[in-house]
Amino acid sequence: MRMWVMCSTRATLAVAAVLFLAVTPAAGQAGYRAPRTADGKPNLNGIWQAFNDANWDIEGHAAQAGPPALGAIGAIPPGLGVVEGGPIPYLPAVAAKKKENFDKRWTADPELKCYLPGVPRGTYMPHPFQILQTPKYIMIVLQYAGAVRTIYMDDPGPAPADSWMGWSAGRWEGETLVVDSTGFNDQTWFDRAGNFHSDALHVVERFTATSPHHLTYEATIEDPKVFSRPWKISMPLYRRLEQNAQLMEFKCVEFVEELMYGHLRKQPSK
Amino acid sequence: MSHRYFASVSVLAVLIAVVLFALVLAQAPSGDAKADAPAKTWNMPRTPDGQPDLQGFWTNATYTPLERPKDVTKEFYTKEEAAEIEKRGAERESAQTVPGTIPDVHYDFTQFGLDRHQGTYASNLRTSLIVDPPDGKIPPMTVEGQTRVAERAEARKRRGGPNDAVQNMPLGARCLIMEGPGPPMLAPAYNSNYQIVQAPGYVMILVEMIHDVRMIPLDGSPHLPPHIRQWMGSSRGRWEGETLVVETTNFTDKNPFRGSSETMRVIERFTRVDEDTIVYKFTIEDPSTWTRPWSAEVPMKQTVGPLFEHACHEGNYGLANTLAGARAEEKRAAEETAKKESR
Numbered sequence: 169m170r171m172w173v174m175c176s177t178r179a180t181l182a183v184a185a186v187l188f189l190a191v192t193p194a195a196g197q198a199g200y201r202a203p204r205t206a207d208g209k210p211n212l213n214g215i216w217q218a219f220n221d222a223n224w225d226i227e228g229h230a231a232q233a234g235p236p237a238l239g240a241i242g243a244i245p246p247g248l249g250v251v252e253g254g255p256i257p258y259l260p261a262v263a264a265k266k267k268e269n270f271d272k273r274w275t276a277d278p279e280l281k282c283y284l285p286g287v288p289r290g291t292y293m294p295h296p297f298q299i300l301q302t303p304k305y306i307m308i309v310l311q312y313a314g315a316v317r318t319i320y321m322d323d324p325g326p327a328p329a330d331s332w333m334g335w336s337a338g339r340w341e342g343e344t345l346v347v348d349s350t351g352f353n354d355q356t357w358f359d360r361a362g363n364f365h366s367d368a369l370h371v372v373e374r375f376t377a378t379s380p381h382h383l384t385y386e387a388t389i390e391d392p393k394v395f396s397r398p399w400k401i402s403m404p405l406y407r408r409l410e411q412n413a414q415l416m417e418f419k420c421v422e423f424v425e426e427l428m429y430g431h432l433r434k435q436p437s438k
Numbered sequence: 439m440s441h442r443y444f445a446s447v448s449v450l451a452v453l454i455a456v457v458l459f460a461l462v463l464a465q466a467p468s469g470d471a472k473a474d475a476p477a478k479t480w481n482m483p484r485t486p487d488g489q490p491d492l493q494g495f496w497t498n499a500t501y502t503p504l505e506r507p508k509d510v511t512k513e514f515y516t517k518e519e520a521a522e523i524e525k526r527g528a529e530r531e532s533a534q535t536v537p538g539t540i541p542d543v544h545y546d547f548t549q550f551g552l553d554r555h556q557g558t559y560a561s562n563l564r565t566s567l568i569v570d571p572p573d574g575k576i577p578p579m580t581v582e583g584q585t586r587v588a589e590r591a592e593a594r595k596r597r598g599g600p601n602d603a604v605q606n607m608p609l610g611a612r613c614l615i616m617e618g619p620g621p622p623m624l625a626p627a628y629n630s631n632y633q634i635v636q637a638p639g640y641v642m643i644l645v646e647m648i649h650d651v652r653m654i655p656l657d658g659s660p661h662l663p664p665h666i667r668q669w670m671g672s673s674r675g676r677w678e679g680e681t682l683v684v685e686t687t688n689f690t691d692k693n694p695f696r697g698s699s700e701t702m703r704v705i706e707r708f709t710r711v712d713e714d715t716i717v718y719k720f721t722i723e724d725p726s727t728w729t730r731p732w733s734a735e736v737p738m739k740q741t742v743g744p745l746f747e748h749a750c751h752e753g754n755y756g757l758a759n760t761l762a763g764a765r766a767e768e769k770r771a772a773e774e775t776a777k778k779e780s781r
Binding site: 284298331332 | 485603613614635636637640650659660662751762
């Protein structure tokens with residue numbers, strides 16, 4: 169029986185070349201090469217969180233008052249925005265809806281009712297989320313409302329029905345996890361400022377590890393019923409480094425029942 | 439040199455395989471749900487990081503009740519008796535609702551494939567899911583447990599009728615939580631579907647109903663501190679051979695399990711016994727509620743995925759309409775009374 173490792177010079181050079189290519193950093197940002205999972209993919213497992221003001225308003229904005237009773241707790245912090253290259257390109261026919269949403273945001277924002285946040289808003293809620301990575305499925309679990317996204321790494325075909333968190337197909341491009349999502353309903357917003365979409369929404373996200381504790385997150389948003397062209401957001405995501413970092417329960421439905429159904433309570437008879 | 443190296447590696451590999459196979463056989467629980475255990479050589483698949491592979495889509499739908507029926511004393515039905523029970527269950531589920539009745543307005547389970555017999559379910563010869571105590575019944579309650587049950591019933595009465603306020607309605611109707619996640623995990627009314635996903639250091643159980651996620655760390659870290667309570671508690675898992683053992687503490691008192699207290703401790707054991715079956719066993723320890731621990735065994739059968747998003751709360755028009763309807767009924771009744779009195 170022959171030995172596994174051949175001794176010829178040609179074979180040695182071939183093996184060396186393969187090893188060299190394997191350890192050369194691929195085209196990830198800043199040339200960082202994440203450790204690999206057992207199936208050889210960049211390891212994105214972990215508990216992550218965005219630390220920015222995108223959930224308040226994905227466009228740049230100065231600080232503003234919130235609901236008066238909440239004082240500085242409910243005031244809107246300033247932010248530089250996460251939208252690349254200018255204002256969100258709303259179609260003229262629907263631009264008025266954005267203003268309408270903004271004007272009634274303290275009653276109309278689906279987050280008020282603990283509704284599922286959709287994509288990409290779920291990524292930058294003020295809550296951690298966990299990536300659980302396997303060869304066939306990559307699960308993204310949000311602490312917020314216990315929302316779940318299943319990323320199918322084998323082509324799952326078209327969405328069987330509309331959903332809040334969309335229908336996602338994933339693939340690897342070198343160091344980057346690319347997630348292509350459709351099948352959204354039109355019920356979610358992109359932020360608390362009323363930026364919205366239709367059920368034609370199509371989101372392509374890119375997750376790339378840029379250090380042991382950071383991902384770069386990009387999302388390209390396309391919706392021909394609402395926007396005149398695709399547009400893009402990007403932000404770092406940070407690993408939660410606490411020793412006992414874990415998602416906890418934020419089952420917020422309980423907290424919004426009075427808001428949603430309090431007016432339907434039986435009043436004591438006179 | 440190469441011959442002997444390869445030969446010794448092969449022998450070692452065979453030895454390891456034999457040991458692992460023996461462990462699989464040793465872990466198969468006695469008193470199996472199937473009276474005739476199959477003798478096929480099935481090897482436990484492993485995840486890339488070496489965990490026994492429990493991944494896939496599973497259902498715990500069953501016709502077997504938690505407690506043994508009153509008129510039954512034995513532990514197992516015959517195959518014929520079990521088949522008859524399932525047949526009668528399927529007939530009950532297929533009974534067409536009468537047009538114009540409340541069940542008809544709600545919905546006919548079979549129309550949407552929500553009934554058990556049109557989907558996958560575990561056939562079970564057991565007369566009860568409870569395997570301990572041997573009489574197949576939940577053990578007697580302690581005085582403290584009975585007092586607590588009575589106090590909760592009193593508090594419920596004081597709150598008024600179920601349609602008086604949202605907080606009076608069942609937790610499932612409020613889309614807060616259903617039976618699926620527990621722990622312990624029992625089948626909800628329908629869509630008793632689960633997806634298990636494993637990555638290094640975690641077992642994740644996604645429950646289809648209300649998309650609840652049980653994220654179970656395997657790293658031996660401590661449970662949450664005692665003052666932090668959660669609907670699904672705080673779970674920690676470990677492998678004992680081929681069996682996943684999960685211990686859960688830190689429950690709230692908002693969702694008692696058959697009258698449990700928030701100090702209940704649940705120990706679950708998941709053992710995959712063949713391609714299609716995980717034997718799921720749970721033990722309830724709650725000395726402030728029951729005079730002794732009790733255990734049940736629920737087979738989980740492999741089913742077809744994917745799980746669909748169950749945006750329960752987002753689509754919960756029924757809840758608001760039920761409350762609004764009750765208020766409209768009261769208003770109508772009050773107006774009729776006022777009309778009568780004014781004559």
